[in-house]
Amino acid sequence: MPAAARPRLHFYPLESNPDIFTQLMHNLGVSTSLGFSDVLSVDEPDLLAMIPRPVLALIFIFPTPQDYERLKAEAEEKRPEYRGSGEGEDVIWFKQTISNACGLHAVLHSVTNGAARSYIQPNSTLSNFLDTAIPLTPKSRAIALEDSKEIAKAHYDAATQGSSWMSQNPEEEPDGHYVAFVKSSKNGRMYELYGNHKGPIDLGSIVPEDEDLLCEGALNVVREFIRRDGGRNSGFSLLALGPSAE
Known part of the structure; x- marks a missing residue:
């Protein structure tokens, strides 16, 4: 008799x-010396200069553009699992197998890759989870994430601090996607990480060895995302992971 299908989990989306x-x-166990900052412009040097450096990861939040699902399916069909x-x-x-967990996955991708990983505190929720999850296949890793009550609590405690969570139904999909961009500490290449893809997307050696993820090459990747939607900036936002502003 086949095993019963696992019920799909639903989280409140992160603002x-x-x-x-x-x-x-921080709830997951990353050092308080790191924090996320708003990137208010990808073109204005004065606004970019306000971002604490070095930037270790970027999270790009964008609304669902017209034909997004069709275009994504076409692109994903060409990629191996x-x-x-x-x-x-x-x-x-x-x-990603948890509904509305795009934000959680973006944070996980940001802090477990590149130089940011060294800021994960020993014996923390995230450190202990990685000890279990890293040896696993992607499918088993996703199940381990579903089963982590500690990560679910860390996410809930953060998500319910937002101003809009009470008006949201966790079983409804919000109009937005969260994609992380990181620089591999293994090969120095930039990757696009999104849990609803078939896997990591290698963007190439576009971040020089002595530069961070707010360099021109990385910003051009974000600009291209915006250009694909006709250059409309409404609904886009960008977060940078770097030294805490406090």
Whole structure:
């Protein structure tokens, strides 16, 4: 007799607020010396200069554009299913099986890759979870994330600090997506990490060795995302992970 299907979990979505994302990161056990900041422009040098450096990861939040699902399906059809596991992976990637957990996955992808990973505190919720999850296949890793009551609580405590969570039904999909951009500590290449893809997307060696993820090459990736939607900026936001502003 086949095993019963696992019920789909539903989380409250995270607001695209740097304070909420920072709280979740700290709840998981990342050092308080790191924090998320709003990137108010990808073109204005004066506004970019306000961002604490170095930037270790970016989270790009964008509304669902016209034909998004069709275009995503066409692109994903050409990609092989990712099967990586273990410490040999160029980047750590989490397949998303929890509804409305795009924000959680973006935070996980941001802090478990590149230089940010060294800020995870020993014996913390995230450190203990990684000990279990990293050796697993993507499917088993996703199940481990579903089963982590500690991560679910960390997410709930952060998500319910937002101003809109009480008006949201966790079983309804919000109009927005959260994509993380990271620089691999293994090969120095930039990756797009999104749990609803088939796996990590290698964007190439566009971040020089001595530069961070707010360099021109990385910003051009974000500009291209915006351009694909006809250049409309409404609904887009960008968070940078770097030194805490406090």
